[in-house]
Amino acid sequence: MKNTALTKIHQALGAKLVPFAGYNMPVQYEGVKIEHETVRKSVGVFDVSHMGEFLVEGKDALNLIQKISSNDASKLTIGKAQYSCMPNDTGGIVDDLIIYKIKDDSFLLVVNASNIEKDWNWIKSKNDIGAKIQDLSADYSLLAIQGPKAIEAMQSLTSQDLSAISFYNFVVGNFAGIENVIISATGYTGSGGFEIYCKNQEVEQIWDAVLKAGASFGIKPIGLAARDTLRLEMGYCLYGNDIDDTTSPIEAGLGWITKFNKKFTNFEALKAEKTNGPKRKLIAFEMNSRGIPRQGYKITNEKDAPIGTVTSGTMSPSLNKGIGMGYVSSTHSVVGNTINIKIRKNTVPATIIKLPFYKK
Numbered sequence: 001m002k003n004t005a006l007t008k009i010h011q012a013l014g015a016k017l018v019p020f021a022g023y024n025m026p027v028q029y030e031g032v033k034i035e036h037e038t039v040r041k042s043v044g045v046f047d048v049s050h051m052g053e054f055l056v057e058g059k060d061a062l063n064l065i066q067k068i069s070s071n072d073a074s075k076l077t078i079g080k081a082q083y084s085c086m087p088n089d090t091g092g093i094v095d096d097l098i099i100y101k102i103k104d105d106s107f108l109l110v111v112n113a114s115n116i117e118k119d120w121n122w123i124k125s126k127n128d129i130g131a132k133i134q135d136l137s138a139d140y141s142l143l144a145i146q147g148p149k150a151i152e153a154m155q156s157l158t159s160q161d162l163s164a165i166s167f168y169n170f171v172v173g174n175f176a177g178i179e180n181v182i183i184s185a186t187g188y189t190g191s192g193g194f195e196i197y198c199k200n201q202e203v204e205q206i207w208d209a210v211l212k213a214g215a216s217f218g219i220k221p222i223g224l225a226a227r228d229t230l231r232l233e234m235g236y237c238l239y240g241n242d243i244d245d246t247t248s249p250i251e252a253g254l255g256w257i258t259k260f261n262k263k264f265t266n267f268e269a270l271k272a273e274k275t276n277g278p279k280r281k282l283i284a285f286e287m288n289s290r291g292i293p294r295q296g297y298k299i300t301n302e303k304d305a306p307i308g309t310v311t312s313g314t315m316s317p318s319l320n321k322g323i324g325m326g327y328v329s330s331t332h333s334v335v336g337n338t339i340n341i342k343i344r345k346n347t348v349p350a351t352i353i354k355l356p357f358y359k360k
Helices: 007-012 032-041 061-068 113-126 150-157 200-217 224-234 267-276
Strands: 016-020 023-028 044-047 052-057 081-087 093-103 106-111 132-135 140-146 170-175 178-184 193-199 280-287 298-300 306-316 321-329 338-343 346-353
Touching: 007 016, 023 224, 032 044, 032 224, 044 200, 044 224, 052 061, 052 113, 061 106, 061 113, 081 113, 093 113, 106 113, 113 132, 140 150, 140 200, 150 193, 150 200, 178 200, 193 200, 224 306, 224 321, 280 306, 280 338
Parallel strands: none
Antiparallel strands: 016 023, 044 140, 052 106, 052 132, 081 093, 093 106, 140 193, 170 178, 178 193, 280 321, 280 346, 298 306, 298 338, 306 321, 338 346
């Protein structure tokens, strides 16, 4: 198992560490519900340094990114970020990622920890145009400072006006006494906040400063378990659960990041799927009675015939009810429809809803 630069600090804080994507990662500190509510109501900080970072540079950097990604990166200007995915050759998704435009001809790609090697090899295999690519994953750390009080709590640590950084924008500036830090108004919780990219040798100083500056706002360190419940309440896809090498961006509801005004990997097949409509769709549902849906549980129709499978599920700490997502045949995907979730020996009804589950 690899460690992040903060592993010893997590141990000292009493975190429960678990193997995740090849790293020892804090899954929780005080408990999922407390940590979840901290982010929804005030501010929390996550160590997500296991994520991968690739730098793509040179005159053909944009051409390579346009070739491998579904979204239109030509729309990016310096200081803007974009959510995208990398389609594979067979209709699925290699990974989802965030693309940052650092300078003209310089882009940072942030990818999922479990896919670093796979993504690197995929991008290299498509780079027949001479773009310069570097894997910075082992050298950089990433903190996610999330919650409605994040701006107020962190403003004392930087000369940048945090309130002026709009969603999916970023600045490169000073933070907690460190220069050239990326301060990005992105996150995976739906409660606002920032992500901080810095070098490994700088992250401990930043972590300590963040906890000190946020103390009067009730800041707490938050584990990956609460990150999962927070993202699911927003209906954000998790790679390996809701999207993978066998799910297309169209059926996963990611048509909004799939732009057909340019050519990219598997462009023609995905365009045809969008035109004709997918055979199955990723739906969101709330349980109508007691029961917690889990990944792999079967979804059935009113006659108890199988129509799909749950991909993510939990007991929502904010809503105090079971929620989940899963793929069903398109004919059964209408919002408002009742479906059934097979929870062990029980058949429990649920209602298909429009995302997000959690509404501020």
